[in-house]
Amino acid sequence: xxxxxxxxxxxxxxxxxxxxxxxxxxxxxxxxxxxxxxxxxxxxxxxxxxxxxxxxxxxxxxxxxxxxxxxxxxxxxxxxxxxxxxxxxxxxxxxxxxxxxxxxxxxxxxxxxxxx
Numbered sequence: 001x002x003x004x005x006x007x008x009x010x011x012x013x014x015x016x017x018x019x020x021x022x023x024x025x026x027x028x029x030x031x032x033x034x035x036x037x038x039x040x041x042x043x044x045x046x047x048x049x050x051x052x053x054x055x056x057x058x059x060x061x062x063x064x065x066x067x068x069x070x071x072x073x074x075x076x077x078x079x080x081x082x083x084x085x086x087x088x089x090x091x092x093x094x095x096x097x098x099x100x101x102x103x104x105x106x107x108x109x110x111x112x113x114x115x116x
Contacts, residue, residue, distance in 0.1 A: 021093055024069035029054060030062045034071060034085065042075065042084040 024030055033048055040047075045063070049056045063083055066072040070089045074081050 018093070018096060020069040021071065021089055024066050024071055025093070027062070027065075029058070030066055033059065033062055033066065034090075037072060037083060037085040038090075042077075042082040044080055044082050048083070 025034065029052075032052070036048060037043060045056055045059055048063075049059050052059070063072060063074070067074065071086055072083050073086055074083050
């Protein structure tokens, strides 16, 4: 373990490996796909494409980015492939954002006390 790793704040250690997750969620189309999968459950590419104005090929590419980030997985159902959310990765992202929020809350509280 490097000196930098040993001295990393707990928040930094929790961030390791999270950059691809947040990068994948940073795209509006991919965020929409994640939202649709969360609300609708396992879904085919054809269904995910409906009403988006985006081609199936483009949706497929976005799904692969999400899969590489560990956010979705595909499962074969007969001749069809359906995509589903990897809930544990979203939980991980939520926990990380909650830790950041708590740190900012603490800092804002200290600032408020200093100003008062």
